[in-house]
Amino acid sequence: MRLQSGASFGGDTLAICAGPCSVESAEQIEATAKAVSAAGANVLRGGAFKPRTSPYAFQGLGVRGLELLRTSADRYGLGVVTEVLDPRDVAIVARYADMLQIGARNMQNFSLLREAGESGKPVLLKRGLAATVDEWLMAAEYLLVAGNDNVVLCERGVRSFDPATRNLLDLSVVPLLAELTHLPVIVDPSHGTGVARLVEPMALAAVAAGADGLLVEVHPDPASAVSDGAQSLTPDAFTAMTRALAAVASAVGRRLPAASLAA
């Protein structure tokens, strides 16, 4: 599956999606896009419509955030993946994004799935917080039945009894899904662990297990991030990660996108 920007999911080349949890400002997203592009990412991620546990937390910049994402992504030749929360927002998000993200909390938001399916846009479907693989594939079926087969699955960790990590990243679904579906599978080690220092080793593990790509949170200044700072990599840490990743990718017959090979 290939985005308009050229990034592909499911081939020999990995898809590396990186960017902040939330789009906060033009400066922040521009700095991030520049850095992740230089380090070899080919898709820019960032939240404009944010699903926040509390109604009193920052809810995202909305359409202004979409504009900022698009502008910075275009400048660096990146694709854009961003979350859509409301079926009524699918059209506007699809206007700016190359790929619609359905978040974990909405994996079984069936009216959102139908609307995203009918948009024809590529969709990144994250696994629900306690979704079985069967339920996840059935949620994907809501997209496929609408005639949209540009679907990528994203493992992002499930609920666990151990507070040592934010979620429990379930990498076994990577080879398991390869037996059950033709859909590409990427991994989000940022939400999957909630701890920045664990992101690189789990990114390497994901690729070793056969993942078709990664979704990683990167922020120019994690300590001042409005959301998810604790799990965000600095641009330097992200660059180090892609270097380590190149070797593991090669060991399993994969490669990073062109820019990062150059890096």
Next chain:
Amino acid sequence: MRLQSGASFGGDTLAICAGPCSVESAEQIEATAKAVSAAGANVLRGGAFKPRTSPYAFQGLGVRGLELLRTSADRYGLGVVTEVLDPRDVAIVARYADMLQIGARNMQNFSLLREAGESGKPVLLKRGLAATVDEWLMAAEYLLVAGNDNVVLCERGVRSFDPATRNLLDLSVVPLLAELTHLPVIVDPSHGTGVARLVEPMALAAVAAGADGLLVEVHPDPASAVSDGAQSLTPDAFTAMTRALAAVASAVGRRLPAASLAA
């Protein structure tokens, strides 16, 4: 909190909501309404818009289902609680129902919560499949912040490692929530166990733990139900349950709605 039909949540009298998983036909909903009313229920439940794991499963009768619910409920003096899945359907569901149900899969569907909050209608907010009590209360906050304080929480079981039951009914949240919030709490032993024979004992346990009411699946012919037959009570089993319940309710200073006291 009191519905227009007179049913109240949170006082000495329990709210007993009963009915089929899905509204299937005029005959089915009429027979159920008659039976549960006679047995002492004061609210009719039934799904017109159904959240189904598979897009190929029965999706509900939609507006026709709402009409059937309203007609049968009015005939027997019952309130109506029914699920709404899509923010664009809140207005139409609110036209027919006394209480909007937000299902477990949508507990963190924030645009649906906002729309339901703004409708001003009483809302039944089910706990998510793996939601912590804190997350559940924050989801309720999305309703409250819209100025709608007619919110009732419904425990319906959480995900577990043991396939012996469909979910793991967490009755400890009943007394726990009583310490944390003024919102009434009811319990759904049907989804909470997934096994019809376990519904009565868990209903009794819920009331003993302090629940303000119950949400119970009742079907005139569970074996032929289009959904959730395995956890649905027959009208006779439901009648037996309310009789057993009356004694336990009395032991903890509560009582069943008037009709069932007469029964």
Next chain:
Amino acid sequence: MRLQSGASFGGDTLAICAGPCSVESAEQIEATAKAVSAAGANVLRGGAFKPRTSPYAFQGLGVRGLELLRTSADRYGLGVVTEVLDPRDVAIVARYADMLQIGARNMQNFSLLREAGESGKPVLLKRGLAATVDEWLMAAEYLLVAGNDNVVLCERGVRSFDPATRNLLDLSVVPLLAELTHLPVIVDPSHGTGVARLVEPMALAAVAAGADGLLVEVHPDPASAVSDGAQSLTPDAFTAMTRALAAVASAVGRRLPAASLAA
């Protein structure tokens, strides 16, 4: 099943086992035995050999603890249930106790189960922290196959993702086990919740669900307890609990042991 002291498990009369987490001193166990006996308990619980997560935590008084338990229990006509951790200690624990407790961490400690089974003593088998009902029954089978059918199962909560309670008390196993086995089932709401204020409502719920008895932590001064103070009832709170319990028990056709009926 009946202990030598007269307490029975599985009949119309509930078994009420109460006492401190750990036996700490003669004064402490004597005061507790007196109080719980007066409130209607018929079995004294207390740990002499303690399974502690950390090797640096209090490990129990050992045989001296067993002596103190026996002495106080005899003074008030109570049975004694206490945990055994090591197969080599079964004989000595059996000399003092009426019932051997196998704790949650040892549910699948098969050499301990065999030894306990061969002792011929009644055994209280707690559910493992993440044991399915099938695994629990298979663990009981290790006792039964040794010719010992004086086995009582004890639900004490399972691991959960929600830190709001220490464990998640799974009351649905009470009616479920009634369908699967002839063995009596009791419930431990103290470990099941980890919060003293939740013990009474969950005790009431357990009995409403059909439990054959309770295992409750009571300490004369919970704030100074060497272990589990947060979930221990004061004697006054325990007395209040048994009073509330008497009404619920009656509502489901059960009764408390004689002493507490008199109370």
Next chain:
Amino acid sequence: MRLQSGASFGGDTLAICAGPCSVESAEQIEATAKAVSAAGANVLRGGAFKPRTSPYAFQGLGVRGLELLRTSADRYGLGVVTEVLDPRDVAIVARYADMLQIGARNMQNFSLLREAGESGKPVLLKRGLAATVDEWLMAAEYLLVAGNDNVVLCERGVRSFDPATRNLLDLSVVPLLAELTHLPVIVDPSHGTGVARLVEPMALAAVAAGADGLLVEVHPDPASAVSDGAQSLTPDAFTAMTRALAAVASAVGRRLPAASLAA
């Protein structure tokens, strides 16, 4: 940490422990030892005392199994790791094994831990089925406090709600433990997934995440294995796995034991 046989845990060279779930016969263990040695394993695993959920399942060959393990391991220059279930068996198992395995079900069997700690033998401590990282480290402390610091931790998957795999392999503990303890950490992808086809990708992922070694079930004829056949690799599949592993190990600065480098 180095076994007497020369295998080391925690250095640049990985420890590769392989063999059947249960020792079944001289022929079976001999064929397995030969094959895994040729493929580059440096430690032979196999159960002589088996912890079985059911008392009616095969319980292992006992001391005869230990003898067979030792004989075959010596012939191929392998170390021996095997489980001990009962504190009274520590001495006999220690006579034959280079490393005592404490299984998941016994992670908090504190009398077994003390006895194993006092034996002075290297100990492989598997994570409990629902143990937090903190509890696991505290269990290790029972070994360390006895003066035995030859302890290796083994992640083997935890309980999950998804029946798609037998357990949920939690690879994030590999980098997490590297921050919390000096103890080496290995991974068991066989129990961690329960599915033979998932073993190789998860073994690669474990090494990419930083694991110090692997524990893998290999059986000359998985279809006829008396236990765990579904998750056992054939010798050919194991050989293929070590080849794939060599490339990933090299990518993260590690190497396989000498024999397999030669392979």
